[in-house]
Amino acid sequence: xxxxxxxxxxxxxxxxxxxxxxxxxxxxxxxxxxxxxxxxxxxxxxxxxxxxxxxxxxxxxxxxxxxxxxxxxxxxxxxxxxxxxxxxxxxxxxxxxxxxxxxxxxxxxxxxxxxxxxxxxxxxxxxxxxxxxxxxxxxxxxxxxxxxxxxxxxxxxxxxxxxxxxxxxxxxxxxxxxxxxxxxxxxxxxxxxxxxxxxxxxxxxxxxxxxxxxxxxxxxxxxxxxxxxxxxxxxxxxxxxxxxxxxxxxxxxxxxxxxxxxxxxxxxxxxxxxxxxxxxxxxxxxxxxxxxxxxxxxxxxxxx
Amino acid sequence: xxxxxxxxxxxxxxxxxxxxxxxxxxxxxxxxxxxxxxxxxxxxxxxxxxxxxxxxxxxxxxxxxxxxxxxxxxxxxxxxxxxxxxxxxxxxxxxxxxxxxxxxxxxxxxxxxxxxxxxxxxxxxxxxxxxxxxxxxxxxxxxxxxxxxxxxxxxxxxxxxxxxxxxxxxxxxxxxxxxxxxxxxxxxxxxxxxxxxxxxxxxxxxxxxxxxxxxxxxxxxxxxxxxxxxxxxxxxxxxxxxxxxxxxxxxxxxxxxxxxxxxxxxxxxxxxxxxxxxx
Numbered sequence: 001x002x003x004x005x006x007x008x009x010x011x012x013x014x015x016x017x018x019x020x021x022x023x024x025x026x027x028x029x030x031x032x033x034x035x036x037x038x039x040x041x042x043x044x045x046x047x048x049x050x051x052x053x054x055x056x057x058x059x060x061x062x063x064x065x066x067x068x069x070x071x072x073x074x075x076x077x078x079x080x081x082x083x084x085x086x087x088x089x090x091x092x093x094x095x096x097x098x099x100x101x102x103x104x105x106x107x108x109x110x111x112x113x114x115x116x117x118x119x120x121x122x123x124x125x126x127x128x129x130x131x132x133x134x135x136x137x138x139x140x141x142x143x144x145x146x147x148x149x150x151x152x153x154x155x156x157x158x159x160x161x162x163x164x165x166x167x168x169x170x171x172x173x174x175x176x177x178x179x180x181x182x183x184x185x186x187x188x189x190x191x192x193x194x195x196x197x198x199x200x201x202x203x204x205x206x207x208x209x210x211x212x213x214x215x216x217x218x219x220x221x222x223x224x225x226x227x228x229x230x231x232x233x234x235x236x237x238x239x240x241x242x243x244x245x246x247x248x249x250x251x252x253x254x255x256x257x258x259x260x261x262x263x264x265x266x267x268x269x270x271x272x273x274x275x276x277x278x279x280x281x282x283x284x285x286x287x288x289x290x291x292x293x294x295x296x297x298x299x300x301x302x303x304x
Numbered sequence: 305x306x307x308x309x310x311x312x313x314x315x316x317x318x319x320x321x322x323x324x325x326x327x328x329x330x331x332x333x334x335x336x337x338x339x340x341x342x343x344x345x346x347x348x349x350x351x352x353x354x355x356x357x358x359x360x361x362x363x364x365x366x367x368x369x370x371x372x373x374x375x376x377x378x379x380x381x382x383x384x385x386x387x388x389x390x391x392x393x394x395x396x397x398x399x400x401x402x403x404x405x406x407x408x409x410x411x412x413x414x415x416x417x418x419x420x421x422x423x424x425x426x427x428x429x430x431x432x433x434x435x436x437x438x439x440x441x442x443x444x445x446x447x448x449x450x451x452x453x454x455x456x457x458x459x460x461x462x463x464x465x466x467x468x469x470x471x472x473x474x475x476x477x478x479x480x481x482x483x484x485x486x487x488x489x490x491x492x493x494x495x496x497x498x499x500x501x502x503x504x505x506x507x508x509x510x511x512x513x514x515x516x517x518x519x520x521x522x523x524x525x526x527x528x529x530x531x532x533x534x535x536x537x538x539x540x541x542x543x544x545x546x547x548x549x550x551x552x553x554x555x556x557x558x559x560x561x562x563x564x565x566x567x568x569x570x571x572x573x574x575x576x577x578x579x580x581x582x583x
């Protein structure tokens with residue numbers, strides 16, 4: 001227990017960061033273990049949060065145990081700062097951690113909690129990325145028994161995941177995993193990197209920022225420490241491919257809003273349209289899109 | 305001839321076991337259930353030697369412990385007592401004390417050096433992936449990770465075991481029993497293991513299919529010099545395949561020797577009855 005601890009000024013009946021100090025300490029201890037054994041799924045006592053499991057409680061507990069008065073928090077949901085999940089999580093942290101700052105800018109944030117995306121802008125050594133994880137174990141698809149999965153992880157036996165990839169290649173001529181691509185960390189443990197698209201997987205490799213992955217329902221925390229190898233599972237002669245967003249003519253779609261051709265795009269079909277022609281593409285990372293727009297305006301202003 | 309496997313005093317008890325277990329079971333006691341503690345003594349004091357390229361038969365009625373011996377040697381189960389030494393001639397005459405190894409090392413041996421064909425294809429094959437995928441799985445377990453190579457090897461193996469190549473990407477679910485058994489043999493042979501265990505491979509197949517599978521096994525033995533332990537209750541299979549044979553009853557080896565001798569001149573009363581009762 002923190003001896004200097006004081007109740008927040010509003011005399012709320014809970015500690016700074018909602019979780020009590022013991023709970024936060026336990027989570028931090030598990031985070032340390034997860035960092036020491038890169039990719040290992042550390043079990044922890046996932047607490048009840050005032051929201052349903054599956055709404056990011058794992059990531060939230062990691063965030064709440066790490067956040068301090070000097071932190072600047074950014075919360076993203078599928079790249080966007082303004083979607084429901086991001087907004088409610090941000091409001092919850094603002095409510096329970098008085099005095100912290102929140103931001104929508106990737107560069108300004110010290111702590112980033114994200115659902116299903118890694119920010120487009122490369123992270124720095126001073127930043128920590130927390131990812132929300134629904135299914136932490138990549139072996140769950142091929143082995144139902146957790147006891148046996150633990151042995152398989154311990155022995156580094158991932159041949160059955162590779163068999164799945166083989167089957168994909170046989171039936172579809174390519175690997176069809178679009179997100180949650182099994183990734184080997186530091187040459188041993190294979191993790192489920194949360195439902196980030198394949199596009200984001202290379203960002204984990206030798207990442208400057210610490211990446212923490214928290215699963216609330218499954219009660220597991222694991223980590224990709226800074227400057228650690230993260231290699232997607234592949235065959236020697238079938239290289240890993242990311243989404244390329246090209247049309248039939250091989251041209252890359254550009255963001256309809258900012259014109260970027262180097263970002264992960266969302267494919268958007270207006271709800272009332274039946275025609276494919278009306279489909280458009282837009283940056284999934286809203287902060288990146290805004291930055292690009294601002295830069296264009298700046299350049300246009302200088303030119304004028 | 306180089307020795308490949310040496311088993312000494314292998315015992316397996318299912319249940320908690322007690323000091324009287326071994327005395328109160330066996331052919332003399334006419335049971336394999338210990339009446340003191342209720343444990344089942346599935347195998348006791350089984351010793352055998354196997355040489356390169358040799359086929360050893362284990363025969364006996366159901367419940368005699370023949371499958372238990374093979375399961376222990378393939379690390380499907382851990383024995384209660386005994387030791388087994390595997391002579392790995394591929395890596396400069398190394399010796400492995402099989403039951404003293406850790407789990408990872410045992411798994412390595414199992415994936416790289418041994419092969420197993422079960423009576424029931426459901427035990428040996430993964431029915432959720434294609435026939436080729438089953439072979440790929442075994443190759444991937446032995447650290448081969450080149451897709452083109454894996455595909456080529458799977459194709460060769462299935463061709464060798466006379467499974468239609470056009471059907472290699474189908475699930476073995478859609479195959480006949482004989483074909484499933486062929487896929488299992490192809491899978492077991494994928495890593496060219498020096499030692500193969502065959503547990504009742506032909507049981508439940510019709511006679512013409514049986515004959516072709518037995519032919520295949522003999523061809524493989526001639527071609528690759530694979531040592532095999534063949535477990536069966538079928539005297540015909542023993543006669544055709546095995547050079548030497550063990551006869552088991554209630555977990556004990558009651559007779560062993562050259563197959564011809566055992567079948568033509570059985571010494572033990574039980575073996576005599578077994579041979580006489582064959583159709």
